Amino acid sequence: MPIENTCLHRVFLARAAEHAGKPAICWGESEVSYHQLSEQVCRVAAALISVQGVRPGDRVGLWHHNAPEFVAAYYGILAAGAVVVPINNFLKPAEVEHMVRDADLHVLLSDPELIASAAELTTTFPALRLLPVADVLAGSPATAAGVVDRAPQDLAVIIYTSGTTGRPKGAMLTHGNLLHNVRSCEVVLEAVEGDRLAVMLPLFHSFMMTVGMILPLSVGGSIVLVRSLHPPKNAVLEIIRHQATILPAVPQFFRALSGAGTKETLPLRVCVSGGAPLPGEILREFEAATGLPLIEGYGLSETSPVASLNPIHGQRKAGSVGLPIGGVEMAIWDEAGSALANHETGEIVIRGGNVMQGYWNQPEATAQVLQNGWFRTGDIGHRDADGYYFITDRKKDMLLVNGINVYPREIEEVIYQFPGVREAAVIGKPDARRGEMPVAFFAAVEGQHIDVKAVSAFLKERLADYKVPRKFIELPALPRTATGKILKTALREHTVE
Numbered sequence: 031m032p033i034e035n036t037c038l039h040r041v042f043l044a045r046a047a048e049h050a051g052k053p054a055i056c057w058g059e060s061e062v063s064y065h066q067l068s069e070q071v072c073r074v075a076a077a078l079i080s081v082q083g084v085r086p087g088d089r090v091g092l093w094h095h096n097a098p099e100f101v102a103a104y105y106g107i108l109a110a111g112a113v114v115v116p117i118n119n120f121l122k123p124a125e126v127e128h129m130v131r132d133a134d135l136h137v138l139l140s141d142p143e144l145i146a147s148a149a150e151l152t153t154t155f156p157a158l159r160l161l162p163v164a165d166v167l168a169g170s171p172a173t174a175a176g177v178v179d180r181a182p183q184d185l186a187v188i189i190y191t192s193g194t195t196g197r198p199k200g201a202m203l204t205h206g207n208l209l210h211n212v213r214s215c216e217v218v219l220e221a222v223e224g225d226r227l228a229v230m231l232p233l234f235h236s237f238m239m240t241v242g243m244i245l246p247l248s249v250g251g252s253i254v255l256v257r258s259l260h261p262p263k264n265a266v267l268e269i270i271r272h273q274a275t276i277l278p279a280v281p282q283f284f285r286a287l288s289g290a291g292t293k294e295t296l297p298l299r300v301c302v303s304g305g306a307p308l309p310g311e312i313l314r315e316f317e318a319a320t321g322l323p324l325i326e327g328y329g330l331s332e333t334s335p336v337a338s339l340n341p342i343h344g345q346r347k348a349g350s351v352g353l354p355i356g357g358v359e360m361a362i363w364d365e366a367g368s369a370l371a372n373h374e375t376g377e378i379v380i381r382g383g384n385v386m387q388g389y390w391n392q393p394e395a396t397a398q399v400l401q402n403g404w405f406r407t408g409d410i411g412h413r414d415a416d417g418y419y420f421i422t423d424r425k426k427d428m429l430l431v432n433g434i435n436v437y438p439r440e441i442e443e444v445i446y447q448f449p450g451v452r453e454a455a456v457i458g459k460p461d462a463r464r465g466e467m468p469v470a471f472f473a474a475v476e477g478q479h480i481d482v483k484a485v486s487a488f489l490k491e492r493l494a495d496y497k498v499p500r501k502f503i504e505l506p507a508l509p510r511t512a513t514g515k516i517l518k519t520a521l522r523e524h525t526v527e
Contacts, residue, residue: 037180037205038244039108043068045250049223054247055098056226056254056272062098067105069171070098074106074139074163076172082137082159086111086178089188091130091138092234093117093148096255099163100233101243103139106166108205111178114187115200116234118434120494123150128198129190130155132391139163182206188390189236191331191435200390201332210383211240211334212248214355218339219276219300223250228274228298230256230265230283231433236335237304241278262286266296273297280305280433282465285312288319298322300342304329305433306465307421310348326351328421332405333358334384338419350418351411358382362413367401375412375422379404427518429458429466431496441468441489441497448488450478453508455516456499459525470499471521473507480504 046054046068053061062070078084090107092114094100107114115133117126129135130151139161140148148160180186186208188200215221219241229242246253254274258264266287269277277298284303301316301324308326316324323342328351329335338360340352354360361369362376370376385405388396399406411421429436438456445454452475458466474480482502489498509520 035182036209037108037182037184038186038208038248039071039105039177040179041209041248042071042105043109043174043177045247049250052250053252055101056252056268057098058257058268067098067102068174070102070167071105071109072172072174072177073169074103074166075109075178076176077161077166077169078107078110078112078137079176079178082161084110084112084137086180087113087185088137089113089115089133089135091115091117091133091135092140093119093126093138093144094141094163095119095143096229096233097141098255099141099167101247101253102167103163104233104239104243105247107139108180108186109174109177111180113185116187116189116239118190118234118494119144119232120434120496122492122494123147124492125494126151127154129200130158132198133188133200137161139166180205182209185387187239189239189331199392199395202387202390203334204387207334207384207386208240208244209248210357211336212245214357214384215241215245215336216249218341218355219245219302220342221245221249221251221276225249225251225276226254226272226274227251228254228256228265228269228272228277228279230259230277230279231305235305235434236331237278237329237433240334240336241302241304259283270295270297275299276302278302278304280465281308281312282306282432282463284308284316284324285462288312288316296320296322300325302327302339304336306430313346313348328352328419330405330407332386332399332407333380333382334386337380337382337384340418345416347414347416347418350414350420352419353417354380354382354419358384360413360419361404362411363404363406370412372413372415375410378407378409378411378419378421380407381405427457429468431464431466431468433465434496436466436468436497438468441470441493441499444489444492445470445472445485447492448480448485450475450480451485452476453516455508455518455521457518457521457525459501464496467501468497468499469501469503469521469525471503471505471508471524473505 046064050065054064054067055062186205190198227246254272325340327339340346359381454472461467509517
């Protein structure tokens, strides 16, 4: 049966039956076979159904660090007929509360490192049940007999992506959306059962979820789950040890790896850059140092996520996010929604089986971005005469820190909670290691003094560490436009001075 006509967990179980003794996951010194992983998936599904009372369509949270247990839990939730709600493991409990409430989570799967943070949520949500994945996997074996079938149009994942209002929105992805994207990536990356995908980024990230986890397990390949990225030499050693063939990562990793290996020492055949724009300097540096093709792509959580890639064998254009992948259409629109010609700059829009069904519980936000089957990305760019797409600007105010979306409004709202702050604004500053770093500007209430260190500590208690500005600048007043809006262009100029 074509994978587009079934569901994610049935595709995995079919591959597990075909490759029972083959490694599904390589993890440090150990390996998890397809047979072992399929048993674990069934255990999780049985525990959710029989013990937790989870029913088809229920949302189940997954707050877990990268480990084989994440994979077992992800597919186990699906096998129970439920919807996976992956949670960024860098977030603090206060940031997770909205997701628990919005998705109406009653069960949350977690790991020992996060279970204490998860327990804090039960103060606000007494009915929330915490389930350590390791405890479930230590239980008695279960069979695939209890696996719940789902249709392609059924919801599989709700992945929360920050919004410009600072309130995360849940992008609804169906089994069909994700399998459509996996099939397209399989073709464009020429992925086969002999491939091993190196996973260096968090699995809650949509890029890693689809390309690093679902893709290999859908074609009968293997996941090389890298345990440690620091120093980069550790990651290289694991890639070599487990003979990884495809490496999807963000640009910063490729810069770090440029001096860590060559085509002769690295088993990789292709590298894929996503999650943030790939500077031409890093592309040229990496390919010159390693002799390996580094192809840049583009996508969003709302598109499952991959929408375009530079070709492996064709022309790779520096600064371009490539061509639309199979089954995906892209276009450039003006503000009125009319298509623009080559070389004209406008908003990038996407259409295809990979596009989300909408935002969970947010019909108005959905209507703003889904129009006549097209998804309005909010990203600005153009298309050249060869059909290659280029991004010239990004969603207003959004930052990309280590490949993760950060919206200044969310940080600003927390700064405003600090006693004595009159006004605040956050902008992004280029950073060689992180891609960008948040910089905060603020002005104090007249007559008050604000301790910058105290503000930083205040934010660290309430925000994920990567969102906390590395620099705070106090001004007598923030520059504003004639209509009273904070003039962020002037603040950007201030950081250059």
